[in-house]
Amino acid sequence: MARVALLVEHSGNRRLLHDYLGPHYTVMAEEELCLEAEPPELVVADPRALHRWEPALRQARAIWSPLLIPVLLMVSGDGVRQASERLGDTAEDVVRRPLSKAELWARIQNLLRLRAFSADLNGRLTDTAAYSQVLERRVAERTEQLQYTLSETVQRLTRASEFRDTDTGRHIARVCHHTRQLADALGCDGQLCRELFEVAALHDVGKIAVPDHVLRKPGPLDAEEWALMKRHTVDGEWMLQGSDSPYLQRGAEVARSHHERYDGTGYPDGLAGDAIPLSARLVQLADVYDALRTERPYKPAFSHEQARRIILEGDGRTAPEHFDPEILRAFERNAAAFDRIQETLKD
Ligand SMILES: [Fe+2]
The missing domain is CATH 3.40.50.2300 (Response regulator)
Structure with a gap:
């Protein structure tokens, strides 16, 4: 009742x-x-x-x-x-x-x-x-799964590019860590740092398309070969572009623009300043630091101090004007961390 x-x-x-x-x-x-x-x-x-x-x-x-x-x-x-x-x-x-x-x-x-x-x-x-x-929770779980699948696909694509690359084993891993270190020092949020860490691995994915006689040539490249080598930037972008995923879009910009220089003397587009995507500006410095620390047919492996000085002061081939000044300062402030990454992930 x-x-x-x-x-x-x-x-x-x-x-x-x-x-x-x-x-x-x-x-x-x-x-x-x-x-x-x-x-x-x-x-x-x-x-x-x-x-x-x-x-x-x-x-x-x-x-x-x-x-x-x-x-x-x-x-x-x-x-x-x-x-x-x-x-x-x-x-x-x-x-x-x-x-x-x-x-x-x-x-x-x-x-x-x-x-x-x-x-x-x-x-x-x-x-x-x-x-x-319940639905919101399911959507969040599904999004996480999709992100995981995307990350795994990127890692496997990276493995494919490593298969053809002449760079020694852990170059890609070190560039990823250096990039994240720089992004973190610049104050990028955690999500962006993680994303940049992963897409940095795609910077040289276009080298899959570079012919063997160019990619594996021990001596210096002639003009025609150099032009083919430079194409790894646009070919990398072509492999990744057109995706709806912001993650792969960022990967595509890294692939295309990681050899641009802040003063406009880079390739493939000769972009200058902030016209170069931030992701590519970060990977550029990370890539140069690792190249300086690595032995090549035409150069020895430089010590951390030598690499640091070359980046900050220049050596005739590399100049501080090539880098975003803010990223350069972040590197200078955190240079010791770069050495630690290099030592932890050495070949
Ligand atoms: Fe490259």
């Missing part, structure tokens, strides 16, 4: 209502009310008693929603118009006194139906909120 609270000032009226409603509902007296913990399903009140209970009722209705504790106000004579104007505030319906049992019965039934509908809707809304949380 529905719980109906009687807030009625006059004891005679209260007794009459109790007798009338008692057989059909669980009638609650004022002293039994605990509005916040176990509110009634309907309140039948006269204006004076309602006035006393108004603060507590407002609080309970704010917690449970007004339609879950509907109030039927009993008023006499002129009070109907005045009370009607306040409907929805502290009461949902008004019934005129002296009471007609049929009218009282109809209004109570209507309010209880309204309450049941509201409770059902509330339940559905709660279910919907819980379901949308």
